Amino acid sequence: MIKHILKRLALLIPTLFGVITLVFFMIALAPGDPARIMLGERANAEQVAQLRVELGLDKPLIQQYGLYLSRVVRFDLGKSIASGQQVASEIAERFPATIELAWYAMIFATVFGILLGVTSAIRRNTWVDYTTMGGALVGVSMPVFWLGLVLIMIFSVWLNLLPTGGRMNIRFYFTPITNFYVIDGIILWIKEGTAKYLVSAIQHLILPTIALGTIPLAIIARTTRSSMLEVMQQDYIKTARSAGIKERRVIYRYALRNALLPVITVIGLQFGLLLSGAILTETVFSWPGIGRWLYIAIGARDYPAVQGGIIFVSAFFVLINLAVDILYSVVNPKIRLQ
Amino acid sequence: MKTTEVLEVPRIKEPTPLQETWYHLKKNTGAMIGLGIISIFILMAIFAPLISPRDPLAQEVSERMTPLMTNGYILGSDDLGRDMLSRLIYGARISMTIGVVSVGISLFFGIIIGVTSAFYGGVFDKIVMRLIDIMLAFPYILLTIVIVSILGPSLTNAMVAIGISQVPRYARVVRASVLAEKENDYVLAEKALGASNFELMFLTILPNCLSPTIVQATLGIGEAILNSAGLSFLGLGAQPPTPEWGLMIASSKQFITNAWWIVTLPGIAILLAVLGFNLFGDGLRDILDPKMRN
Numbered sequence: 001m002i003k004h005i006l007k008r009l010a011l012l013i014p015t016l017f018g019v020i021t022l023v024f025f026m027i028a029l030a031p032g033d034p035a036r037i038m039l040g041e042r043a044n045a046e047q048v049a050q051l052r053v054e055l056g057l058d059k060p061l062i063q064q065y066g067l068y069l070s071r072v073v074r075f076d077l078g079k080s081i082a083s084g085q086q087v088a089s090e091i092a093e094r095f096p097a098t099i100e101l102a103w104y105a106m107i108f109a110t111v112f113g114i115l116l117g118v119t120s121a122i123r124r125n126t127w128v129d130y131t132t133m134g135g136a137l138v139g140v141s142m143p144v145f146w147l148g149l150v151l152i153m154i155f156s157v158w159l160n161l162l163p164t165g166g167r168m169n170i171r172f173y174f175t176p177i178t179n180f181y182v183i184d185g186i187i188l189w190i191k192e193g194t195a196k197y198l199v200s201a202i203q204h205l206i207l208p209t210i211a212l213g214t215i216p217l218a219i220i221a222r223t224t225r226s227s228m229l230e231v232m233q234q235d236y237i238k239t240a241r242s243a244g245i246k247e248r249r250v251i252y253r254y255a256l257r258n259a260l261l262p263v264i265t266v267i268g269l270q271f272g273l274l275l276s277g278a279i280l281t282e283t284v285f286s287w288p289g290i291g292r293w294l295y296i297a298i299g300a301r302d303y304p305a306v307q308g309g310i311i312f313v314s315a316f317f318v319l320i321n322l323a324v325d326i327l328y329s330v331v332n333p334k335i336r337l338q
Numbered sequence: 339m340k341t342t343e344v345l346e347v348p349r350i351k352e353p354t355p356l357q358e359t360w361y362h363l364k365k366n367t368g369a370m371i372g373l374g375i376i377s378i379f380i381l382m383a384i385f386a387p388l389i390s391p392r393d394p395l396a397q398e399v400s401e402r403m404t405p406l407m408t409n410g411y412i413l414g415s416d417d418l419g420r421d422m423l424s425r426l427i428y429g430a431r432i433s434m435t436i437g438v439v440s441v442g443i444s445l446f447f448g449i450i451i452g453v454t455s456a457f458y459g460g461v462f463d464k465i466v467m468r469l470i471d472i473m474l475a476f477p478y479i480l481l482t483i484v485i486v487s488i489l490g491p492s493l494t495n496a497m498v499a500i501g502i503s504q505v506p507r508y509a510r511v512v513r514a515s516v517l518a519e520k521e522n523d524y525v526l527a528e529k530a531l532g533a534s535n536f537e538l539m540f541l542t543i544l545p546n547c548l549s550p551t552i553v554q555a556t557l558g559i560g561e562a563i564l565n566s567a568g569l570s571f572l573g574l575g576a577q578p579p580t581p582e583w584g585l586m587i588a589s590s591k592q593f594i595t596n597a598w599w600i601v602t603l604p605g606i607a608i609l610l611a612v613l614g615f616n617l618f619g620d621g622l623r624d625i626l627d628p629k630m631r632n
Contacts (some may be wrong), residue, residue: 018475137613141609143571273477315474
């Protein structure tokens with residue numbers, strides 16, 4: 001197992017290197033002069049030339065690449081054109097918002113996905129199974145941004161139950177402590193004795209969580225079902241049943257534990273994908289995270305920000321996949337005992 | 339003298355793979371529903387000018403946001419007074435084209451890369467697979483967004499971006515099945531008969547590797563429709579006044595307070611079209627994957 005983990009870790013560096021290289025050259029070779037695009041049509045040639053020097057665009061491409069690489073290794077992603085701030089600190093500022101949303105979306109998806117998947121597998125070929133799997137298929141066929149808007153329409157506009165966007169009631173003059181608003185809400189509840197921040201943070205989380213979590217929920221439910229069905233046909237399940245073990249125990253102790261192995265991989269992969277799916281959800285719910293920031297940066301052609309943002313999200317995706325792979329080898333006895 | 343009688347042996351016609359697939363497909367309810375939905379959308383796309391009641395681009399300012407079944411607007415009108423039904427019908431044309439063209443791009447490059455990589459093997463295969471791993475290290479949606487933001491936002495570029503970003507997936511699927519197939523004796527026999535590498539790769543081996551690729555492509559069309567809608571929603575795909583479903587949702591989102599149908603209906607159209615391809619693709623997978631069939 002240790003050999004397997006080391007092998008995966010060794011592959012991490014060339015993969016990250018490849019990601020950085022690909023992003024750099026894709027943006028560098030894009031048609032049009034970034035300096036000209038950033039300054040607009042009205043800027044004169046002198047201003048453009050000056051910005052080119054500032055951005056290092058006057059140097060040969062290979063030298064630019066070398067410089068960029070040496071900076072990225074030191075976590076220096078350059079300065080955003082739009083704000084003049086360090087891209088790395090802009091990301092650090094917004095990342096907690098995205099992680100918070102992705103985290104709750106994933107919990108929502110995992111809990112309900114496994115529950116529905118198991119129920120569907122136990123009640124195979126009944127109306128429960130058909131409804132759940134039909135629902136799951138609809139779930140994966142739905143555009144996320146549309147689901148978000150429909151949720152806003154129903155719960156915010158018609159029923160007036162939940163806010164349409166943002167992370168916290170703007171009238172609260174709230175200064176974040178950890179930038180994870182639910183945690184901040186709990187801290188303030190203890191410190192100031194009012195739960196209003198916590199309540200507001202949760203209210204703002206509900207709709208985006210459902211919107212972002214629906215697709216992974218559907219995928220997890222489908223994977224859990226097919227994995228459960230496969231495991232339930234194994235001999236050791238028959239043995240457990242014939243030994244007179246209660247059906248509930250057979251399902252949850254014997255079958256589910258083994259059926260969850262492929263589900264873990266799917267959960268990890270979906271978590272990584274959530275971060276990029278967050279671009280749409282965050283845009284719909286004005287959620288001030290990485291996705292919305294990246295969307296704005298793309299619109300403004302803020303190349304250093306786009307470059308840095310994409311490298312960051314991709315690196316995170318690669319790391320999550322690695323973590324999932326290692327976790328999988330730890331829980332799977334077939335690999336663990338090799 | 340003995341007469342020799344020629345015995346007529348009744349020959350059982352072996353079904354072609356296509357007939358066999360169809361035979362199993364007919365019994366798969368989900369797949370048939372999917373096929374039905376897809377057919378309706380394709381017919382809508384082809385006969386759009388004949389069946390749409392009005393011009394999808396014509397604005398009738400006095401009849402803005404007309405509700406459903408009012409003044410001859412079966413599905414109402416949008417914020418600029420354009421007929422929703424006609425726009426949705428023309429939208430089918432755009433979405434079907436996006437699905438087919440972008441999957442076509444992925445298939446073309448995916449097949450070439452997958453087949454050659456598996457066929458030649460060795461260092462070439464290793465390098466190609468490494469590059470594919472790097473491309474797969476990107477979250478897929480992000481990759482399409484990067485490509486479109488480089489090429490510039492337009493419907494054509496969105497199709498290209500979706501097509502390119504899916505190439506690694508198809509290359510992998512094709513490579514895996516070619517690897518399994520290329521060691522067979524019939525390939526050796528063809529080689530002994532003097533077939534060139536090109537003939538071996540694309541005429542001998544490839545036709546026997548198509549099943550998983552077809553499944554992937556069917557599901558891929560649905561996914562491409564979904565993703566192009568997302569790109570258009572972000573302003574990176576179709577541009578106004580194109581009646582693209584995703585764009586229709588994006589440009590009417592501020593009207594959810596007073597005209598629910600403008601946002602809701604295009605979403606349902608996307609949902610149904612993607613659902614059709616997913617149902618059909620799932621059915622095909624069950625049939626073409628013998629492990630699942632029994």
